[in-house]
Amino acid sequence: MSRPTQIIIDLPAIRHNCQIAARLAPHAQVVAMVKADAYGHGATQVAKALEPQVAKFGVCCIEEAQTLRQAGVNKPIVLIEGCFSAEEYQLAAQINCELLIHTEQQISQLLASKSAFRFTIWLKLDTGMHRLGIDIEKTAAVVQALQASNKIEKLILTSHFASADELNGSFTSQQMFRFEQVVSKLKALNAGAFDISLANSAAVLAWPQSHQDWIRPGIMLYGISPFSDHQQQADELVPVMHFCSKVIALREVKQGEYVGYGNTWQAKRSSVIATIAAGYGDGYPRTAPSGTPVLIKGHRAELAGRVSMDMLSVDVTDLTAVEIGDHVELWGAALDVNEVARFAGTNGYELVTRMPPRAKRFYL
Numbered sequence: 001m002s003r004p005t006q007i008i009i010d011l012p013a014i015r016h017n018c019q020i021a022a023r024l025a026p027h028a029q030v031v032a033m034v035k036a037d038a039y040g041h042g043a044t045q046v047a048k049a050l051e052p053q054v055a056k057f058g059v060c061c062i063e064e065a066q067t068l069r070q071a072g073v074n075k076p077i078v079l080i081e082g083c084f085s086a087e088e089y090q091l092a093a094q095i096n097c098e099l100l101i102h103t104e105q106q107i108s109q110l111l112a113s114k115s116a117f118r119f120t121i122w123l124k125l126d127t128g129m130h131r132l133g134i135d136i137e138k139t140a141a142v143v144q145a146l147q148a149s150n151k152i153e154k155l156i157l158t159s160h161f162a163s164a165d166e167l168n169g170s171f172t173s174q175q176m177f178r179f180e181q182v183v184s185k186l187k188a189l190n191a192g193a194f195d196i197s198l199a200n201s202a203a204v205l206a207w208p209q210s211h212q213d214w215i216r217p218g219i220m221l222y223g224i225s226p227f228s229d230h231q232q233q234a235d236e237l238v239p240v241m242h243f244c245s246k247v248i249a250l251r252e253v254k255q256g257e258y259v260g261y262g263n264t265w266q267a268k269r270s271s272v273i274a275t276i277a278a279g280y281g282d283g284y285p286r287t288a289p290s291g292t293p294v295l296i297k298g299h300r301a302e303l304a305g306r307v308s309m310d311m312l313s314v315d316v317t318d319l320t321a322v323e324i325g326d327h328v329e330l331w332g333a334a335l336d337v338n339e340v341a342r343f344a345g346t347n348g349y350e351l352v353t354r355m356p357p358r359a360k361r362f363y364l
């Protein structure tokens with residue numbers, strides 16, 4: 001038998017989670033965000049599974065779009081940071097990408113490009129996140145320049161929320177208010193037709209007034225709540241990634257003895273320690289401290305000592321009849337990746353996205 005560390009990806013669960021997004025925003029169309037190899041789940045498999053039920057896909061760069069095209073994905077693909085150089089416009093046209101534009105330099109490059117292709121352009125406005133986007137004061141001039149050019153098939157005005165996961169905060173409303181002011185101004189100027197796209201997963205789940213024409217769910221497709229604490233809006237999501245391994249060694253450790261690198265865990269009593277074949281080389285976070293939950297045959301136990309590259313240790317003293325070969329869940333159906341992430345000082349997004357290639361993926 002080979003090393004038992006596995007990542008099982010439940011594609012029917014992705015389809016189910018996508019249906020939830022579509023049901024919550026019945027008047028919007030879905031752009032499924034599959035950037036960063038579909039948040040570590042495998043962009044090709046995920047996009048193929050979702051293609052019949054979404055309108056478009058969102059990726060970070062043209063290389064990610066090329067991977068999808070080579071795999072036979074045909075729906076439009078939005079490059080959510082746009083082109084990075086003047087040469088990329090031609091290629092983006094060839095593989096039927098839609099372009100986000102967030103700087104005036106990108107507008108100049110688009111207008112100067114030789115290609116006769118008419119792009120669907122996602123014009124990003126900076127409504128307060130201050131990461132990407134055109135100054136809202138400049139929007140009218142930019143929209144007029146784009147609409148007057150012969151490079152545009154369709155215009156979608158877009159912005160991104162900084163804290164849609166904070167349900168009691170006012171910042172999301174403030175961003176929507178700034179956006180609406182721009183929209184009113186454009187309408188008053190008769191600046192031509194455009195669609196609107198604002199919502200990421202948290203906004204799909206919790207800010208219905210943000211749904212507009214195009215929603216852009218990412219993390220919720222993977223069955224992970226975007227909220228840091230429990231919110232019932234996310235209750236119907238089904239986890240997609242199951243990170244599993246097995247017990248490969250068992251030993252008794254006397255009171256006062258240590259476990260693992262640096263002797264950071266000391267037995268307060270005579271203990272039973274199970275060694276699991278998964279470590280930070282497989283994507284388990286090294287920052288997870290002693291006490292982080294691990295499921296052994298479905299029962300909770302606690303991580304003991306530092307996570308190694310290929311292994312981790314679990315205190316199974318209080319579990320009965322643990323044996324070599326027992327099934328271990330590091331996160332998945334019965335252990336929320338967000339809970340492990342909280343222990344490790346990060347969020348579920350990061351844990352699933354940073355899974356290395358060594359951890360083999362199996363698709364259901």
Ligand SMILES: *Cc1c(COP(=O)(O)O)cnc(C)c1O
Nearest residue numbers: 033080160200201216217218219
């Ligand atoms: C990643 C991303 C999303 C999806 O965000 P989630 O929080 O994962 O739903 C939406 N829009 C843009 C522009 C993104 O970069």
